Amino acid sequence: MSEMKTEGSMRLNQLPEWAALGKHHEQVGGTTLRELFAADPDRGTGYALRVGDLYLDYSKHLVTDETLALLRELAAATGVAELRDAMFRGERINTTEDRAVLHTALRAPREAVIEVDGENVVPAVHAVLDRMSAFADKVRAGEWTGHTGKPVKNIVNIGIGGSDLGPAMAFEALRSYTRRDLTFRFVSNVDGADLHEAVRDLDPAETLFIVASKTFTTIETITNATSARDWLLTELRAGQEAVARHFVALSTNAEKVEEFGIDTANMFEFWDWVGGRYSYDSAIGLSLMIAIGPDRFREMLDGFHLVDEHFRTAPAEENAPLLLGLLGVWYGAFFDAQSHAVLPYSHYLSKFTAYLQQLDMESNGKSVDRDGRPVDWQTGPVVWGTPGTNGQHAYYQLIHQGTKFVPADFIGFAEPVADLLPGLAAQHDLLMANFFAQTQALAFGKTPDEVRAEGVAEELVPHKTFQGNHPTTTILAKALTPSVLGQLIALYEHKVFVQGAIWNIDSFDQWGVELGKVLAKRIEPVLTENQDQGRGEGGEQLDGSTAALVAAYRSLRGR
């Protein structure tokens, strides 16, 4: 780490490369996309990249060749490539937790050698994948039976954050590849309603709970898992001995798994160098593997690996994660963009943006640099969005005509999924026509003169004018396959990495989630016990607002 360029050295906004971008922005920041396309009619093909199965169009961005060159110089000056190489080498680049960051090892081929503290981790990765495969095959074959001897048919993943969003998102994304005769549910919220709705119509004798938690200390997950165990044992009128057939664990913490009562023979392991939000291609993906089968799961891993290799080796000019990362830095720093929309035109990607929220916002929602100094530049954006075309009839209005500047990614597929009901595939062109039309409208808008030419009354002209100039990336692939999903996720993982490297923040810790956890623990007894309402667990005075809210809650509950 000591050779990292930015550590302890010049701050991002003191770099000459930063100043050069600022000056460049003053010169070209007002240039419109209409002007850029008029100046270069080949922009549509020139500003595009192919990575694996992904076609990535970045022509509708407010950049010129010079902007891109300056941004790449910034990446060079901030040591993005050096930090990337350090990550792939297994160095402890997560400095605040003193950990390596090696989600890329989870999809490395069997013969690869990646060392952490002198030990090659790849054999262990594949050993777990093999165990997962054997288990998934058993469940899929109806050979994994419950306590009463019935084959398991319902799989309920209990986890939260990275131990939920990844498998839940990928299950949804790859639904057409899943075993439709098995039922999959994902429980995350500590609100009992979540587990209630997940199990109320299930036969416990046919239900397998997968308790997914990296730490196995997360209160929501342990609470839900305990309730699930109580439900199962009560319903089956069985004792502790039934647990082994109905509960498996995905974790890095064997001790806690055992403490919970799950036999470590039924535990699928991963490692502290896998961050929660980077973990669904680890053992955390077991529910997905059962759903789509080990072969499809491995295809997905190959998709991830393909983009890992691209990120590691492609020259800066053609490096897609680098490009996407730099574009976000450009808009955050010089256009004051506060948010970034991700708008998939696939219903199967309905959880994709929620997944990216954790990936991006938990990684780059930081305000001190790697040396603990406050940053005085924008870091991670608010990531948001839902699948098209639904958003078009809801919040796109604000993107088109509001006062906010919202760069957006549009993700679409040339083909509908294979198993749609007869006739429904014909709707795909309509979906995609919307997909193309939206980025067109966002980029080029409609001028007042164009509105007038349509005979619109003068007083309505300002209302019907579209300012345009809203930048978008379009990502197009032939179909949403397991490999393509892996490629997409790796693309975003590395984009987030690039931005964190440039902003000089630790993208791999998440201290910001801790305070709320601690306070919830202190407040809980005040809600449930006959305790002085104004005081927390330790007898400390609660702040006025919280004390009043607790009093209102207790009164509503008759306590």
Ligand SMILES: O=P(O)(O)OC[C@H]1O[C@H](O)[C@H](O)[C@@H](O)[C@@H]1O
């Ligand atoms: O997998 P677990 O250890 O249960 O953690 C689940 C989640 O909760 C934590 O609070 C972190 O904010 C997340 O990064 C993590 O994915």
